Amino acid sequence: MDAQLLAELQKLLGAENVLHKPEDLLLYEYDGSVEVARPDCVVFPQNADQVAALVALANRFNTPLVGRGAGTGLSGGALARTGGILTVFSLMNRILQVDAENQRAVVQPGVVNSDLSAAVAHLGLHFAPDPSSQKACTIGGNVSENSGGPHTLAYGVTTNHVLGMQVVLPTGEMVRIGSSAVDAPGYDLTGLFVGSEGTLGLVTEITVKLTRLPEETKTLLAIFDRVEDCTETVADITARGITPAACEMLDGWSLRAIEAYIHAGYPTDSAAVLLIDVDGLREAAAVQSEQVADVCRAHHAREVRAARDSRERDLLWKGRKNAFAAVGRLSPSYYVQDGVIPRTKLPATLRRIEEIGKKYGFEIGNIFHAGDGNLHPIVPFDARDKEQFRRAVAASDEIIEYCVAAGGTITGEHGVGMEKDRLMPLMFTEAELELMKRVRNAFNPIGLLNPEKIFPSAKGCGEIRPRPRAQKQSEVSVA
Amino acid sequence: MSTPAAGAVSRLEALVGRSAFSADPEKLGDYAVDGITPSVAVQPSSTEEIVEIVKFAAAEKLAILSCGARTKIGIGLPPRQYDVALDLTRLNKIVAYDPGDLTLSVEPGVLLCKLQQHLNQHGQFLPHGVPFMTRATIGGTIASGVEGPLRQMYGTPRDFVLGMEFVTGDGVAGKSGGRVVKNVTGYDLHKLLIGSLGTLAVITKINLRTFPAPQSLRAFSLHFANAGAAACRDAVATSALKPMTMEIVSHTAAELFAHAHAFRREPHTLPEGALSTTAWTLVISFSGSEAMLDRSENEMRKMAESAGAERFTRIGNVDGKPEPVNIAACYVRLREFIPIALASSPGCTILKISVLPEHIEHVLACAKHAAEDHSMPWAAIARGIGVIYVALLPAARDEKPLHCVSATLNRIREDCARLGGHSTIPWCPSEWKSALDIWGPDRPDLPLMRKVKNVFDPRGILAPGRFMGGI
Numbered sequence: 001m002d003a004q005l006l007a008e009l010q011k012l013l014g015a016e017n018v019l020h021k022p023e024d025l026l027l028y029e030y031d032g033s034v035e036v037a038r039p040d041c042v043v044f045p046q047n048a049d050q051v052a053a054l055v056a057l058a059n060r061f062n063t064p065l066v067g068r069g070a071g072t073g074l075s076g077g078a079l080a081r082t083g084g085i086l087t088v089f090s091l092m093n094r095i096l097q098v099d100a101e102n103q104r105a106v107v108q109p110g111v112v113n114s115d116l117s118a119a120v121a122h123l124g125l126h127f128a129p130d131p132s133s134q135k136a137c138t139i140g141g142n143v144s145e146n147s148g149g150p151h152t153l154a155y156g157v158t159t160n161h162v163l164g165m166q167v168v169l170p171t172g173e174m175v176r177i178g179s180s181a182v183d184a185p186g187y188d189l190t191g192l193f194v195g196s197e198g199t200l201g202l203v204t205e206i207t208v209k210l211t212r213l214p215e216e217t218k219t220l221l222a223i224f225d226r227v228e229d230c231t232e233t234v235a236d237i238t239a240r241g242i243t244p245a246a247c248e249m250l251d252g253w254s255l256r257a258i259e260a261y262i263h264a265g266y267p268t269d270s271a272a273v274l275l276i277d278v279d280g281l282r283e284a285a286a287v288q289s290e291q292v293a294d295v296c297r298a299h300h301a302r303e304v305r306a307a308r309d310s311r312e313r314d315l316l317w318k319g320r321k322n323a324f325a326a327v328g329r330l331s332p333s334y335y336v337q338d339g340v341i342p343r344t345k346l347p348a349t350l351r352r353i354e355e356i357g358k359k360y361g362f363e364i365g366n367i368f369h370a371g372d373g374n375l376h377p378i379v380p381f382d383a384r385d386k387e388q389f390r391r392a393v394a395a396s397d398e399i400i401e402y403c404v405a406a407g408g409t410i411t412g413e414h415g416v417g418m419e420k421d422r423l424m425p426l427m428f429t430e431a432e433l434e435l436m437k438r439v440r441n442a443f444n445p446i447g448l449l450n451p452e453k454i455f456p457s458a459k460g461c462g463e464i465r466p467r468p469r470a471q472k473q474s475e476v477s478v479a
Numbered sequence: 480m481s482t483p484a485a486g487a488v489s490r491l492e493a494l495v496g497r498s499a500f501s502a503d504p505e506k507l508g509d510y511a512v513d514g515i516t517p518s519v520a521v522q523p524s525s526t527e528e529i530v531e532i533v534k535f536a537a538a539e540k541l542a543i544l545s546c547g548a549r550t551k552i553g554i555g556l557p558p559r560q561y562d563v564a565l566d567l568t569r570l571n572k573i574v575a576y577d578p579g580d581l582t583l584s585v586e587p588g589v590l591l592c593k594l595q596q597h598l599n600q601h602g603q604f605l606p607h608g609v610p611f612m613t614r615a616t617i618g619g620t621i622a623s624g625v626e627g628p629l630r631q632m633y634g635t636p637r638d639f640v641l642g643m644e645f646v647t648g649d650g651v652a653g654k655s656g657g658r659v660v661k662n663v664t665g666y667d668l669h670k671l672l673i674g675s676l677g678t679l680a681v682i683t684k685i686n687l688r689t690f691p692a693p694q695s696l697r698a699f700s701l702h703f704a705n706a707g708a709a710a711c712r713d714a715v716a717t718s719a720l721k722p723m724t725m726e727i728v729s730h731t732a733a734e735l736f737a738h739a740h741a742f743r744r745e746p747h748t749l750p751e752g753a754l755s756t757t758a759w760t761l762v763i764s765f766s767g768s769e770a771m772l773d774r775s776e777n778e779m780r781k782m783a784e785s786a787g788a789e790r791f792t793r794i795g796n797v798d799g800k801p802e803p804v805n806i807a808a809c810y811v812r813l814r815e816f817i818p819i820a821l822a823s824s825p826g827c828t829i830l831k832i833s834v835l836p837e838h839i840e841h842v843l844a845c846a847k848h849a850a851e852d853h854s855m856p857w858a859a860i861a862r863g864i865g866v867i868y869v870a871l872l873p874a875a876r877d878e879k880p881l882h883c884v885s886a887t888l889n890r891i892r893e894d895c896a897r898l899g900g901h902s903t904i905p906w907c908p909s910e911w912k913s914a915l916d917i918w919g920p921d922r923p924d925l926p927l928m929r930k931v932k933n934v935f936d937p938r939g940i941l942a943p944g945r946f947m948g949g950i
Contacts, residue, residue: 101837175924176923180835185947186946187931189671189927189931214719235579241690280721281719283768340662343581344580409657412662416663420664427664427665432665435647436668438934
């Protein structure tokens, strides 16, 4: 990389906060996706002023700059696709303010999601968005990707919990948008920035809502011998207007994978289970758990188990939250999709996924947010086998095309990043993408921040083009 | 103001057909905004027609104001230019409704109350109970950014709009979001359109989440001589209870609600003693099973006692009327506070404030003192989440009360700004708008908003000048 830029970065942040040796950069080539991209250097700013100075430097040296939290993202959002400066926020990890009375917190972007909930638990509060990676992922990353999680079914995704933020724009200018009070006048820029995948600005401070912990949570495990019974249960729970706090489906393949690793107490001989939380007032949780159990039984659940205590509950959830790690033990690589469908279409969609698996020669696993209709079909493959990788991608694409045709979308919570940019034409016309690009360019005109993300490259616009960097896939390792 | 050439007018007529076009001065009077009458009004019935109209207007440099039932068309600064009224009431179809998925896709001209009736047949509803409910369209309520009591539990359109289709100021048909409940594909452009007063794009379709209609309701009123109402709000907020609505009502608002204007909006009598006409009332409602409602009632009773309530009433079976009627009589008045206030005074000026909940008490006290010190009739309601409406109700709308109104508002707004809150004036007589600085001081992110406007409407033909900072 440019020696002068390196010297300036070291002067700005201290040599210990700038990584540039190839062996130090290796780790930062990856995130949670199957994508790979090596930055020219990795920097660790400690405050917003340093971030602004970094952006100024990036401008001066005309070098791309990409923000990154913990690197747990699943779409390549936090990878330096075109090289440049990867800005890791792990040192900006202070909770700046907790305001229990107004149920607000102000945090730096590097605060780990579950650390915030842990820090406010004694006040009876928590930060509601709970991605499965919540023990590692950062709130800054959650904001960039508009992350979801199992309990967003009842509580909403990240954008529903963010009120305002301080951002450093690609010009180096620092500005506050939104506010700690609700209904900040003017356009909802906070709503635009959340989920913009780091393409509009770098978030340096976030004001979030804190949510009261429920008085009671009941966790149910409904066990099914047929996948159809399980998916029909989900559609029926939704149609009856019952909103559990979480409603996760795990199929038999996933259960066996998880059980071998976590010993969560999942029935390995079943076709599928639903892991359901109901919460709220004692009285509400009691009634709702009965209602849910009734629906499960009406659809031939073999058994509806209720966790007897918090230890049992935590164990059931530990299995779910570590599901992807468990899958990683079984297969050298896996490809996980994030399509969403209307919940009425769940039974048909799961059947279709099975057919697609057969067609391409994979046993596709399903561990997903069933209550939201947010699928995570997992295609296990061996990345060393290029042909297999090609088939895995083709199978995933066919699933996604089915989701879109069913009235759904290509990503529910993982983001577009560099993984699904080529799929964007499935959702948006060229004119619609052009409008979104103009919004990006209004903030980020020369593509300084997180370039070549979200939007399909100019060459392939309007059609699905071959996967970029496919030849590098042999380097993929799974965390 | 420009007057479009006769040739332009006739070409516009050709675009939409004679029946959907009007240049009749009498009819156009209905479309006047802040005393400015457009040259033509068009009622397109498809997105394609809207694209053509907008492209045409962009080419001819004609300014467009899109509207629905026009119940809230007065919000914002007077338009800098206004040639074409784009009346969206013919786009009034429920495009798709999937009760099993609890999702809905509607055109903007659908009447909100018709929509609610439709959803009700399936035991569902849209938790969007907003002022002017009986006449308003879904598009208008979303574009104007109004909110209502139900947000305590359900949030605002920002939380339940799933996606939109729209036409930008250069005539490009666009969309964002989708029809499923979870989606992070592309930028959430539709969030920008909520409350944008039609300054960014013409909304042509709105996708929404629907919700199961609450089965049983129970509401309570707690009378407080002084600060107790806010303290009680705080106690509820830190309890396990999940109220559906929670507002603090001034005694002056209670008087307003007992007036004839209020009956026109809601014919049922307010239950005796529901609202205090001498002090503050906390009105709170709950939904759920009988067991949940019993629990909520017991806890509310205890909280009322510890906060020093003078009176605790279950807004229940009084006058032989069933409970829901009495709850509705109260709820509808709270929802319709703004139109009731507007009908009660020719110079009615409404200040919308948002602050952190801990400041509600202070702002209400400040509003009361400021109004009383200026001998200005007033009324106020505060939602538990920190949104406060203060209505000043002068007996006239000439120059004389303006000074008083302005002085009262300034005192409240200064206080509000000091507390880090926001204040805007969504409603006041047109001729007072510039004197009252309805949008307040420029925000530091205003330049970013201008950038957004420039992307969506580069020629500045959509509702020019109406938004914050003259956008």
